[in-house]
Amino acid sequence: MDFIFVIVFGGLWGSFANVCIYRFPNNKGVVSGRSFCPNCKIKINWYDNIPLISYLVLGGKCRNCKKKISIQYFIVETLSIILFTSIYYKFGASLTTLYLIILSLSFLIIFFIDLKHFIIPNILTFSLMIIGFIKSFDPNLNSMFPNYINSLIGGIFGYGIIWLIIFIYKTIRKKEGMGLGDAKLLSAIGFWFGWVSIPFVIFLSSIIALLSVIPSLLKNSKSMSSQIPFGPYIIIGTLVYLFFENSFKSLLF
Numbered sequence: 001m002d003f004i005f006v007i008v009f010g011g012l013w014g015s016f017a018n019v020c021i022y023r024f025p026n027n028k029g030v031v032s033g034r035s036f037c038p039n040c041k042i043k044i045n046w047y048d049n050i051p052l053i054s055y056l057v058l059g060g061k062c063r064n065c066k067k068k069i070s071i072q073y074f075i076v077e078t079l080s081i082i083l084f085t086s087i088y089y090k091f092g093a094s095l096t097t098l099y100l101i102i103l104s105l106s107f108l109i110i111f112f113i114d115l116k117h118f119i120i121p122n123i124l125t126f127s128l129m130i131i132g133f134i135k136s137f138d139p140n141l142n143s144m145f146p147n148y149i150n151s152l153i154g155g156i157f158g159y160g161i162i163w164l165i166i167f168i169y170k171t172i173r174k175k176e177g178m179g180l181g182d183a184k185l186l187s188a189i190g191f192w193f194g195w196v197s198i199p200f201v202i203f204l205s206s207i208i209a210l211l212s213v214i215p216s217l218l219k220n221s222k223s224m225s226s227q228i229p230f231g232p233y234i235i236i237g238t239l240v241y242l243f244f245e246n247s248f249k250s251l252l253f
């Protein structure tokens, strides 16, 4: 029964994430007005705005103008449900789960905005830094969360290491490889999970990035220097770390 609640909850917040992904880069308020079709501008009725179900019922098209609705809406809602249920499955009904749900929802929004626009909105990374730091004062959360000293070092370490990579890359290649948005994102992750998480996340996201670039390198459709947003890889790397943190640490220590 509680899982049904988590699924519905995940779908609804996935819908909200879709609104943020659409509106943040265009500097539109999130709460202003209701959703409308980006093509014909007609207001979308509540019964055409039910997560996943409406997309399937309407066959992925606007009821009014029949313009195709991006599959991204469906994917974001599905991912949101998967994230919510797996967090609930692993961490149960706890404050830790609530925190991780806030984190994963922000991740979902950052992931798609960075993928499409090559930017990571400061409002999201700064909010995550603050929440990550504040929660480190609560000793009753899951033990994977750091204390406030570790959290602060993690935040500085995360920012510093990407800043250093950017600096070195700039000096050698005379152009920018990553953006400061990546530095702020990794800083937020440091605040959330402490400094130990940073090398793990960098390692994991680099491996995932390499693996995903290899097929297109082989086909020669993308050269190594063409721009790829790194934020999405940092996010996948962090999620892998989050769910397998214990196995990683037991391998090492």
Ligand SMILES: [Zn+2]
Residues within 6 Å of the ligand: 037, 038, 039, 040, 041, 042, 062, 063, 064, 065, 066, 067
């Ligand atoms: Zn329409």
